[in-house]
Amino acid sequence: MEQKDNTSVFEQTEASRGEEAHHIKKKKHFWQYSMSLNIGLVIIVIVLIFAFFPQFIAPYEPNTSNPDAIMLAPSAEHLFGTDNYGRDIFSRVVWGTRIDVAMGIFAMIVPLIVGSIIGLIAGYYGGWIDTILMRILDVVMAFPFILMVIVIVAILGSGLMNMFIAIWLVAWRDYARLVRSEVMIAKHSEYVMAAKVLGYSEIRIILGHILPNVVNSAITFAAADIVMCMLTGASMSFLGLGVEPPTPEWGALISTGRPFMTQAWWMCTLPGVAICIAGVGFSLFGDGISDVLRAKSR
Amino acid sequence: MRQFNYILKRLLHMIPVLFCVTILIFLMIRLIPGSPAEIMLGDKATPEKIAILEEKMGLNEPLIVQYGLFLKQIVTLDFGDSITYARPVLELIQPKIMVTVGLVISTTIFVLLLSFPLGYLAGSKHGTPLDSGIKTGALIVISLPQFWVGTLFLLLFGLKLHWFPVGGWGDTFLEHAHSLILPGLTGALTTSALTIRNLRSNVIDVVNSDYVDFARSKGLTEKRIKNRHIIRNSMISTVTLLSLRIANMLGGSIVIETVFSLPGLGKLLVDSIFARDYAVVQTVVLMLALIVLIVNLITDVAYSMLDPRVRLE
Numbered sequence: 001m002e003q004k005d006n007t008s009v010f011e012q013t014e015a016s017r018g019e020e021a022h023h024i025k026k027k028k029h030f031w032q033y034s035m036s037l038n039i040g041l042v043i044i045v046i047v048l049i050f051a052f053f054p055q056f057i058a059p060y061e062p063n064t065s066n067p068d069a070i071m072l073a074p075s076a077e078h079l080f081g082t083d084n085y086g087r088d089i090f091s092r093v094v095w096g097t098r099i100d101v102a103m104g105i106f107a108m109i110v111p112l113i114v115g116s117i118i119g120l121i122a123g124y125y126g127g128w129i130d131t132i133l134m135r136i137l138d139v140v141m142a143f144p145f146i147l148m149v150i151v152i153v154a155i156l157g158s159g160l161m162n163m164f165i166a167i168w169l170v171a172w173r174d175y176a177r178l179v180r181s182e183v184m185i186a187k188h189s190e191y192v193m194a195a196k197v198l199g200y201s202e203i204r205i206i207l208g209h210i211l212p213n214v215v216n217s218a219i220t221f222a223a224a225d226i227v228m229c230m231l232t233g234a235s236m237s238f239l240g241l242g243v244e245p246p247t248p249e250w251g252a253l254i255s256t257g258r259p260f261m262t263q264a265w266w267m268c269t270l271p272g273v274a275i276c277i278a279g280v281g282f283s284l285f286g287d288g289i290s291d292v293l294r295a296k297s298r
Numbered sequence: 299m300r301q302f303n304y305i306l307k308r309l310l311h312m313i314p315v316l317f318c319v320t321i322l323i324f325l326m327i328r329l330i331p332g333s334p335a336e337i338m339l340g341d342k343a344t345p346e347k348i349a350i351l352e353e354k355m356g357l358n359e360p361l362i363v364q365y366g367l368f369l370k371q372i373v374t375l376d377f378g379d380s381i382t383y384a385r386p387v388l389e390l391i392q393p394k395i396m397v398t399v400g401l402v403i404s405t406t407i408f409v410l411l412l413s414f415p416l417g418y419l420a421g422s423k424h425g426t427p428l429d430s431g432i433k434t435g436a437l438i439v440i441s442l443p444q445f446w447v448g449t450l451f452l453l454l455f456g457l458k459l460h461w462f463p464v465g466g467w468g469d470t471f472l473e474h475a476h477s478l479i480l481p482g483l484t485g486a487l488t489t490s491a492l493t494i495r496n497l498r499s500n501v502i503d504v505v506n507s508d509y510v511d512f513a514r515s516k517g518l519t520e521k522r523i524k525n526r527h528i529i530r531n532s533m534i535s536t537v538t539l540l541s542l543r544i545a546n547m548l549g550g551s552i553v554i555e556t557v558f559s560l561p562g563l564g565k566l567l568v569d570s571i572f573a574r575d576y577a578v579v580q581t582v583v584l585m586l587a588l589i590v591l592i593v594n595l596i597t598d599v600a601y602s603m604l605d606p607r608v609r610l611e
Contacts, residue, residue: 139318142587144549147567151583154571155330231443235553238445239568254446265453272446279441287437 033295037288043281050097058091062248071264081266092248093274099249104230107167112222115175123183140173158241175218182214216293223286227279250275304602308595319587324368327576338574378577387581397562398551404482405547413493421501436491448484448557465559481558485550489543496539500532541597545590
């Protein structure tokens with residue numbers, strides 16, 4: 001839903017102008033469609049390098065405390081300073097990248113798949129399946145997203161895996177709603193009618209004809225959802241309901257730094273820079289994906 | 299009369315949803331693996347205490363009877379006692395509702411103050427550096443974690459500049475309002491970014507619409523076109539978006555109250571989860587869901603007054 005908001009006439013006309021040029025001139029490469037996508041991709045590649053190879057980037061061990069270096073201010077030696085156990089915060093942030101990026105991606109992927117399947121079935125078959133689904137959605141929607149996640153974690157107990165399960169159990173609703181509404185439009189279209197006349201099986205119609213035509217909006221939403229999932233995961237850890245200490249995770253790092261706000265401002269502020277950079281990267285990527293898909297669909 | 303009918307219809311719609319919400323909250327505690335009584339008692343659990351609590355909670359009865367008891371509790375506003383505070387849950391919750399509602403009001407005011415001028419400006423000057431600046435700013439703001447922004451505000455405006463209290467809620471109305479400024483602003487940023495983008499694209503659509511061309515060709519002044527046609531029409535869907543976001547603001551209040559140590563429902567919820575005080579958890583979740591439903595009702599009714607077409611559906 002949020003992705004649709006940024007659709008502007010200006011961008012549309014620009015995109016369609018691009019598409020006209022596409023017919024006249026040679027084929028456009030994907031990176032020529034969207035500046036946001038390019039900048040976003042560059043940031044994401046850097047973030048992924050941090051996530052995959054922290055051992056080559058982090059100057060210190062993330063969990064080794066050093067009694068001689070307690071709460072040192074940021075310096076050339078300790079870029080983000082050190083914490084109350086003398087651990088190097090920059091190294092902890094670097095090692096945390098892996099967890100936060102994984103939270104964004106894995107928390108998004110399962111609801112994308114499950115929610116889309118539910119939306120496909122409900123939208124295509126309609127009837128009582130659809131009615132039941134819509135009633136469930138009404139109830140689930142009465143709760144704020146993070147509240148539902150918190151309540152499920154409260155039941156299951158805190159921890160990374162339980163947090164994933166909680167987000168999966170809640171986040172499918174957006175995809176189901178989105179895909180369902182697209183399927184309802186697509187199933188009355190001429191190409192689906194034609195496929196039916198040709199006697200194709202329902203599975204073939206759903207997977208081969210409807211899915212490719214409705215998947216774009218789900219993907220657009222998913223690209224923006226990575227940021228939402230990452231922020232939700234970090235917020236949960238910040239509240240103490242997500243990743244357990246001493247595992248380095250960005251939200252948890254900020255949370256552990258807060259009691260020392262007056263003595264060591266860097267503990268609760270600098271790890272946030274990492275979330276911002278990764279967040280902006282994925283947001284730009286999401287925006288870019290929607291630009292590209294919009295241009296391609298025309 | 300029509301207005302009255304509409305409100306009645308909306309109230310009737312609420313009943314099944316409310317019913318399901320209570321079922322969900324009821325099942326919540328029963329879904330806890332193992333004996334809820336044992337988990338609720340934690341370290342203090344002895345077989346006798348567990349048996350007493352199970353008896354008290356009615357956990358030995360069949361599920362349907364338990365649910366009946368739960369509904370009776372809700373109707374009679376008797377939500378049991380908090381284990382941590384040893385006080386009736388209702389008594390505990392009452393003062394906290396005000397804090398959370400105050401926070402949502404403060405957040406909404408900041409959203410209105412930020413998003414309407416900026417969204418309109420970006421939309422009416424689209425394609426200019428100002429527009430791209432606002433657009434980029436909105437994108438960055440969406441990517442920021444609220445708990446971090448709140449912490450930064452607290453550090454800068456609370457600890458460094460002493461403009462605002464560092465935590466707590468004060469005693470008088472003015473103190474309440476004062477302590478809600480930073481939390482409100484923090485909560486407003488994400489929603490504002492969304493409403494700015496929405497309003498911006500609406501303004502661009504409306505400016506290029508036929509009825510604005512027509513108004514212009516009628517010879518209306520630019521000021522009148524702006525006030526009566528552009529602003530009003532572009533606001534409609536933004537107001538809807540804003541009302542949909544109120545549920546999210548309530549969710550966000552859980553995090554923001556923790557950041558600013560505000561004694562609201564959200565902070566109570568998190569504290570009670572750690573204390574395994576499930577009677578409180580249950581009631582807070584019910585209250586938050588109720589607030590969402592009431593806000594939805596109010597916005598629907600207000601919306602039907604703004605745009606009479608809604609009532610005809």
